[in-house]
Amino acid sequence: MENKIALITGATSGIGKACALTLAKMGFDIIATGRRQDRLEDLGKELAPRVRFLPLVFDVRDRDKVGEILGNLPDEWSAIDVLINNAGNAHGMDPIQTGSLDDWDAMMDINVKGLLYVSKAIIPGMTERKSGMIINIGSIAGKEVYPNGNVYCGSKHAVDAITKGMRIDLNPFGIRVVGIHPGLVETEFSIVRFKGDEARAESVYKGLEPLVAQDIADIVEFAVSRPPHVVLADVVVLPTAQGSAALVNRNSTK
Template identity: 90%
Template sequence: MENKIALITGATSGIGKACALILAKMGFDIIATGRRQDRLEDLGKELAPGVRFLPLVFDVREREKVGQILGSLPSDWSAIDVLINNAGNAHGMDPIQTGSLDDWDAMMDINVKGLLYVSKAIIPGMTQRNSGMIINIGSIAGKEVYPNGNVYCGSKHAVDAITKGMRIDLNPFGIKVIAIHPGLVETEFSLVRFKGDESRAESVYKGFVPLYAQDIADIVEFVVNRPAHVVLADIVVLPTAQASATLVNKNPAK
């Protein structure tokens, strides 16, 4: 019996990489996408033995390239059972009046349009087979808006709305659509947001225990293992120290 196939975007680090590793352990063959070829090659070496691996190097914001690469998958890779739209980013924390247009474009192009480009390429196969699962990695920023989060929050609210729309439109085809909205997860996220400022990025996670990429991968494992009649449609997950997008109990009493 052939393994099922999972496609994970943004699989070169953080949540995407953790999801690829755990799905491989579950017996899925893995299609991993990302912009850094060396990171994808390293991921391939870490996967469970016996798992087929197809690394695809592209940027999800490049519409033509996404369509070309995902539209020409080898026949033995084309029947994708699980799609994890994980690729995303945050750039800057400026108030709206001084925000960077380049930062805004990057967030909307990757977080929203990139998710749509990849989904557009994969969904038709799922509807033809009347089966499949789509997991969109959102954010607590898709449920709340916080100071200086303006466009990033807008992009993640869009992910939340698009996920709900997908669930409605794909319901007749038996396709499960799930959103996972994490709070503070210690990955490269803050390093990207603060444009490589390591001290500022590290300060985000000091004084409390954040979520880790593996925590989100564990949720993905649980979601994927649910019976056919069960879908965990909308999941918000926070570290214990976090109560909302902006309220974090740092340096809690022991």
């Protein structure tokens, strides 16, 4: 019996990589996408020889490239059982009046449009087979708004709304749609947000024990392993030290 297939975007680090390794342990063959070929090659070495692995190098913002690559998958890789829309980022943390248009474009293009481009390429196969699961990795920023979060929060609110819309539209086809919305997770996220300022990025997690990528991958594992009549529709997960998007107890490091 052939393994099921999972496609994970943004699999070169953080949550995406953790999901790829976790699903491989569950017996899934892995399609991993990302912009950094060397990171995908390293992931392939970690997965081998347990499962089949197909690395795809592209930027989810590139609509034509997404359609070209995902629209022409080899036959043996085309029946995708689980899609994890993980690719996303934050750029800058400026108040709306001084925000950068380039930062805004990057967040909307990756977090929202990239998710849509990838989903558009994969959903028709799922509807034809009347099976599949889509897991969208959102954020607590999709449930709340915090100071200087403006456009990032807007992009993640869009992810939340799109996830709910997917669940409604794909319900007749038996496709399960999951939204996972983490709070503070210690990954490369803050380094990207603060444009390489490592000291500022480290301060985000100072004084508390944040979530780690594997915490999110564990939720993905639970969602994927539920029986067909069960969907983990909407999950908000925070570190214990975080009470809301903007409220954090920074004296809680163990």
